[in-house]
Amino acid sequence: MKLVILETYAQASEWAAKYIRNRIVQFSPGPGRYFTLGLPTGSTPLGCYQKLIEYCRHGDLSFRYVKTFNMDEYVGLPRDHPESYHSFMWNNFFKHIDISPENTHILDGNAADLQAECDAFEDKIKAAGGIELFVGAFYNKCLTLFLYLVA
Numbered sequence: 001m002k003l004v005i006l007e008t009y010a011q012a013s014e015w016a017a018k019y020i021r022n023r024i025v026q027f028s029p030g031p032g033r034y035f036t037l038g039l040p041t042g043s044t045p046l047g048c049y050q051k052l053i054e055y056c057r058h059g060d061l062s063f064r065y066v067k068t069f070n071m072d073e074y075v076g077l078p079r080d081h082p083e084s085y086h087s088f089m090w091n092n093f094f095k096h097i098d099i100s101p102e103n104t105h106i107l108d109g110n111a112a113d114l115q116a117e118c119d120a121f122e123d124k125i126k127a128a129g130g131i132e133l134f135v136g137a138f139y140n141k142c143l144t145l146f147l148y149l150v151a
Helices: 009-027 046-057 085-092 114-127
Strands: 035-039 066-070 133-140 144-150
Touching: 009 035, 009 046, 009 133, 066 114
Parallel strands: 035 066, 035 133
Antiparallel strands: 133 144
């Protein structure tokens, strides 16, 4: 485990985005070799997502051969509701990068059988070869920003 202490949210967000970018670039994804990324939702990773968008726009990173799996979604909230995590991810990240919609995976909180939805989601992760890098985040403005990057 590596502990990195930075002074500000902006610094931590940039550090995490650079780490993610470097891991994807070093993996050298391509046809038949996708980098699989686990992602959190919410306000904490927004700074990181904004930096990743910048890298993509400047040609320093591509998500063309990246598959993502988001870790959460609200139960009973329609996916097009502005507060759903599906809407959040599309509005704040996915629509700004070069990722194919079929390579983004977010749980369906309106599935008739939630257990079956979770089981199918796990099967998709296994079919993708597992998660190469999982990003978890927690931010408490009074304390610190925690970004868990698990390989």
